[in-house]
Amino acid sequence: MKIIRVNKLRKEFKSYERGEGFTEAVLSLFKRNVKISKAVNDIDFAIEKGEVVGFLGPNGAGKSTTIKILSGVMHPDGGSVNIMNYTPWIDRRKYVANIGVVFGQKSQLFWDLPPIDAFYMHKSIFSIDEKSFKTELDKLTKLLSIKEIMKKPTRQLSLGERMRCEFVMAMLHKPKIVFLDEPTIGLDIFAKEIIRKFIKKINNKEKTTFIVTSHDLEDIEHLCDRIIVINEGRIVFNDKTTKLKVNNKKYVTIKFYDKVNLTKIKKMKNFKVVKKLSDYSVRLEIDTSKMSLNEIIKVFDNGQKVEDIEISNPPISEIIKKLYRA
Amino acid sequence: MTSAIKLWIKSALIHIAFRMAYRGEYFISLVSMFVLELVGPIFTYIIYYNSPGFAGWTFYQVLLLQGIFLTVKGFSFMSFMGIVWHSNITLQRGEFDLTLIKPRNPLFMFICQSFDAEDTAKFIGGLLLSLYAILHIPAVSLSGLLIGIVAMIFGVGFFFSLALFFSSFIFRFIRSMRVYDVLEAIAMVGYYPKSIYPRFAGTLFTAILPIFIVAAIPAKAIFGEVDIDILISAVSVIVLIALGLYTWFSTIKKYSSAGG
Numbered sequence: 001m002k003i004i005r006v007n008k009l010r011k012e013f014k015s016y017e018r019g020e021g022f023t024e025a026v027l028s029l030f031k032r033n034v035k036i037s038k039a040v041n042d043i044d045f046a047i048e049k050g051e052v053v054g055f056l057g058p059n060g061a062g063k064s065t066t067i068k069i070l071s072g073v074m075h076p077d078g079g080s081v082n083i084m085n086y087t088p089w090i091d092r093r094k095y096v097a098n099i100g101v102v103f104g105q106k107s108q109l110f111w112d113l114p115p116i117d118a119f120y121m122h123k124s125i126f127s128i129d130e131k132s133f134k135t136e137l138d139k140l141t142k143l144l145s146i147k148e149i150m151k152k153p154t155r156q157l158s159l160g161e162r163m164r165c166e167f168v169m170a171m172l173h174k175p176k177i178v179f180l181d182e183p184t185i186g187l188d189i190f191a192k193e194i195i196r197k198f199i200k201k202i203n204n205k206e207k208t209t210f211i212v213t214s215h216d217l218e219d220i221e222h223l224c225d226r227i228i229v230i231n232e233g234r235i236v237f238n239d240k241t242t243k244l245k246v247n248n249k250k251y252v253t254i255k256f257y258d259k260v261n262l263t264k265i266k267k268m269k270n271f272k273v274v275k276k277l278s279d280y281s282v283r284l285e286i287d288t289s290k291m292s293l294n295e296i297i298k299v300f301d302n303g304q305k306v307e308d309i310e311i312s313n314p315p316i317s318e319i320i321k322k323l324y325r326a
Numbered sequence: 327m328t329s330a331i332k333l334w335i336k337s338a339l340i341h342i343a344f345r346m347a348y349r350g351e352y353f354i355s356l357v358s359m360f361v362l363e364l365v366g367p368i369f370t371y372i373i374y375y376n377s378p379g380f381a382g383w384t385f386y387q388v389l390l391l392q393g394i395f396l397t398v399k400g401f402s403f404m405s406f407m408g409i410v411w412h413s414n415i416t417l418q419r420g421e422f423d424l425t426l427i428k429p430r431n432p433l434f435m436f437i438c439q440s441f442d443a444e445d446t447a448k449f450i451g452g453l454l455l456s457l458y459a460i461l462h463i464p465a466v467s468l469s470g471l472l473i474g475i476v477a478m479i480f481g482v483g484f485f486f487s488l489a490l491f492f493s494s495f496i497f498r499f500i501r502s503m504r505v506y507d508v509l510e511a512i513a514m515v516g517y518y519p520k521s522i523y524p525r526f527a528g529t530l531f532t533a534i535l536p537i538f539i540v541a542a543i544p545a546k547a548i549f550g551e552v553d554i555d556i557l558i559s560a561v562s563v564i565v566l567i568a569l570g571l572y573t574w575f576s577t578i579k580k581y582s583s584a585g586g
Contacts, residue, residue: 097429126429
């Protein structure tokens, strides 16, 4: 069942440009050059209930604008959005009661008060009944292990602890869709792990739909069933995460007994040097449609003495980078 | 409605708790605010007894006017005037999104978020000063008192309309916090009786920018002088609130938050 439908969504921004120096600054007081930029340019997509979708794009690509429109915060200039039969910017109050939002760089907690105060405030704002609030808070407290930390002033918590509390805030009213904007930004590996496990668990158990924007591609790889890549306001990729990985490119990491002869390798056909890892090892990119893995092993067996060969898929970040450049 | 009142009270308590996290600073702010607001009445005392005073007004009537002014201003600044300051902070940090993701009227959320615990001192001080003055004014009638209270509510309404206009202005021109000084300057007009102003200013501040509804008109009503000014100012306040609400909601519709 489709929970989000987006058609021909469009948003433009007006910005002002001026030349450099004091004279230009004074002149700009009277006349400014207006520049119109298309942040979101006629995009279409749909999301199924219970999907975890990664929304990717370089800075300024239009992903945050899209997320803001989808979360009811911003009005578009054109197109239509239907989420759970609501138009977010028109039915905002009813609609946002059904969604949760976590901004990695903006906090919903009160800096000088314990998170528990913010949770109770959230209860009043969302008019959550006492019983449901207690049950949900109990469940989330256990899942995110925040029993002790939620009574300390927020300013005394670590970033990871604060982020766990932000998730509680976003989930207390049992939203059907959750927007996560850079949810693991600045977190250490352990905190990231807790957050990722939590999202997976909620998604599996309650079929909550998650829309994740992140520059941390590990988040996307670990969490998302599908990726939507947006660049210059347009969608450049919209498919299963696995589809993004499946292509003919492979990374071959070779470790030699002797020092790597890079000049010789560079002259070989069908290989592209990705990185010289040490004096004895090198990472190459090959196209398996042009050369089989057996052939590769043969090529190197006839040349330098090979200690080890490891074949892997290129990391998702490399593929995404290519999509951005396309 | 009940849920909204409960939420407002909860927000007010949270803000007081928030200020109390730094108890020493909170106590000093409260006392400073109280002392600062006392300077006005003391200054009035000096002017009144060392100059011809204010034409047609006894000392205690002027004191009542200033007590009412502090009460209305204190209540307004404590309850909602903070939205002007809050608009600036919120927009600069790009945090208005956090207000819009709540299932509530954004203006109401803004009011809840900008409760100012320090102005409680101004409000309580104003109430005490008004009571003290009333006790020294002979023949204050119940009907006069009730009309005075209604006029004070319109005074609060006038400040509310100013808050809406100034907050909208901040939305349009972020960082224009000098407007807060303009706001304070406009408010100070209401600190003195209408009789000290030229006739044109008297009309301006009764009918167009009805600042006299904040204190001069309620004070006169309490000591028994009710005239057409109260009706003219009340109508003007209603029009200003309607325009202010229209401006505020039209402005936030055009809002685009900071940050990519």
